[in-house]
Amino acid sequence: MTCAGMQMEGELEEYDIVVAGGGPSGLFCALCGSKAGNSVLVLEKMPSCGKKLLVSGTGQCNITHDGEISLFLTHYGAHGRFAKPALMQFSNHDLVRFFHARGLEMVTEPGGKVFPSTRRAGDVLAVLLRECACSGVDIHCNEPVLGVAVSRGGFEVKTKRTAYFSPHFVIATGGATYPATGSSGDGYTLAASLGHRITEIGPALSAVRVKEFPYPDLAGMSFEGLHITVMRQEKHICRNKGDLIFTHHGLSGPGVLDISRYIRPGDRIMVSFAPSREAEEAAKAVHAALVGGGRVQVAKVLRGLGLPDRLSKGLLDLAGVAGGATCAHLGKDARNAIALRVSSHPFEVEALSGFDRAMVTRGGVDLDEVNPKTMESRLHRGLYFAGEVLDIDGDTGGYNLQFACASGVLAARSIAGVAKKRGLP
Ligand SMILES: Cc1cc2nc3c(=O)[nH]c(=O)nc-3n(C[C@H](O)[C@H](O)[C@H](O)COP(=O)(O)OP(=O)(O)OC[C@H]3O[C@@H](n4cnc5c(N)ncnc54)[C@H](O)[C@@H]3O)c2cc1C
Numbered sequence: 001m002t003c004a005g006m007q008m009e010g011e012l013e014e015y016d017i018v019v020a021g022g023g024p025s026g027l028f029c030a031l032c033g034s035k036a037g038n039s040v041l042v043l044e045k046m047p048s049c050g051k052k053l054l055v056s057g058t059g060q061c062n063i064t065h066d067g068e069i070s071l072f073l074t075h076y077g078a079h080g081r082f083a084k085p086a087l088m089q090f091s092n093h094d095l096v097r098f099f100h101a102r103g104l105e106m107v108t109e110p111g112g113k114v115f116p117s118t119r120r121a122g123d124v125l126a127v128l129l130r131e132c133a134c135s136g137v138d139i140h141c142n143e144p145v146l147g148v149a150v151s152r153g154g155f156e157v158k159t160k161r162t163a164y165f166s167p168h169f170v171i172a173t174g175g176a177t178y179p180a181t182g183s184s185g186d187g188y189t190l191a192a193s194l195g196h197r198i199t200e201i202g203p204a205l206s207a208v209r210v211k212e213f214p215y216p217d218l219a220g221m222s223f224e225g226l227h228i229t230v231m232r233q234e235k236h237i238c239r240n241k242g243d244l245i246f247t248h249h250g251l252s253g254p255g256v257l258d259i260s261r262y263i264r265p266g267d268r269i270m271v272s273f274a275p276s277r278e279a280e281e282a283a284k285a286v287h288a289a290l291v292g293g294g295r296v297q298v299a300k301v302l303r304g305l306g307l308p309d310r311l312s313k314g315l316l317d318l319a320g321v322a323g324g325a326t327c328a329h330l331g332k333d334a335r336n337a338i339a340l341r342v343s344s345h346p347f348e349v350e351a352l353s354g355f356d357r358a359m360v361t362r363g364g365v366d367l368d369e370v371n372p373k374t375m376e377s378r379l380h381r382g383l384y385f386a387g388e389v390l391d392i393d394g395d396t397g398g399y400n401l402q403f404a405c406a407s408g409v410l411a412a413r414s415i416a417g418v419a420k421k422r423g424l425p
Pocket of ligand 1: 020021022023024025026043044045046049050051052053055056057058061062063064143144145146172173174175177178181182183184185186187358359360386387388389397398399400401402404
């Protein structure tokens with residue numbers, strides 16, 4: 001073990017572990033590394049750590065999700081398998097226990113989201129910072145890592161102030177969204193400078209701007225359990241069932257956010273507004289209800305299928321049907337037009353909200369070049385990655401913070417050679 005910040009004259013300051021980034025992944029890694037007996041330095045670019053953590057869950061911090069960890073794996077797009085070892089060795093239950101043991105209780109919402117009982121992200125950060133301080137982790141804020149070079153069987157880490165040497169360097173600099181929090185993509189540059197491939201990055205957990213969005217007046221209207229399908233020309237891209245919210249310019253809500261990693265400008269998002277009914281079933285139900293509706297007003301029939309009146313009004317306007325029309329008034333073309341808009345309403349994607357508004361980044365350090373069992377680079381011994389800088393992004397619901405924390409812990413445990421699960425950190 002190296003004494004913290006040990007430095008001989010003319011030599012670089014030396015630590016067992018240097019971590020770039022004081023977000024949840026970096027702080028968990030630092031804490032766990034320090035508890036295992038290492039001297040640890042966290043270099044944080046911003047004046048204080050955890051700025052993104054503080055805005056997470058609108059400041060309430062949805063830190064993880066309830067349930068079996070095996071069920072988590074479907075919540076990281078195609079990359080759940082990579083996340084498995086990290087999540088298994090530091091699970092959602094471990095995370096909850098960690099905070100409980102330090103006096104911060106967690107509560108689970110009916111849908112499974114887990115929050116601190118105080119509903120304050122600041123309390124989560126305070127526990128982490130207090131634990132790091134008690135364990136002797138050195139944290140240098142306002143000291144961005146500017147570069148890193150392989151040297152003497154370790155890494156020379158350059159900052160604006162000085163340079164450090166460490167046999168273990170952890171890149172935990174986050175993604176590239178919400179750059180005002182400090183996560184502006186530096187980790188990709190650092191990793192690339194060491195020869196790592198970076199897959200294409202883009203905004204994810206991102207609202208969608210719709211071309212000529214027809215319902216700006218309904219902004220704020222929310223829907224539960226809708227079937228949503230994404231098409232690219234005639235190709236089916238993905239589908240989801242989830243809640244949707246209209247914004248002034250398009251679509252948001254978990255049902256869209258969770259598949260936004262797959263959505264590109266020009267795609268069509270098809271929504272079945274009949275709750276819980278897939279397109280085909282919804283179309284049949286609309287046809288049957290309209291044909292059998294007689295003198296009942298069309299809007300009333302649609303209400304019976306679960307559509308809010310204000311949406312029905314907008315939707316009938318688009319289909320060219322007068323508001324007060326009864327089912328008996330409708331010809332076949334009108335019935336088809338209504339059924340299409342209820343069961344498979346098309347929205348053309350103009351854009352995704354940009355890096356400044358999206359919650360996470362898709363893409364990042366190529367997972368083929370990182371060992372999922374250790375978080376160590378396959379290119380350089382002693383180089384590790386943790387958190388969002390990797391090409392992995394989770395759904396809404398606490399999956400991103402869980403992976404950030406778990407991957408930070410795994411990196412530290414690998415460095416310490418602690419293969420077996422321990423009660424730590
Ligand atoms: C508005 C919003 C709400 C969110 N809500 C949730 C939620 O409720 N639940 C959930 O699971 N996820 C949520 N997320 C996502 C989650 O916050 C991130 O996935 C998570 O913070 C990633 O942790 P990280 O440690 O990998 O990176 P970050 O938290 O981004 O931390 C990286 C740190 O590295 C620092 N850094 C960057 N470059 C350098 C450098 N060159 N040198 C030194 N330091 C550097 C940054 O300043 C930053 O402090 C939300 C994100 C946003 C933007």
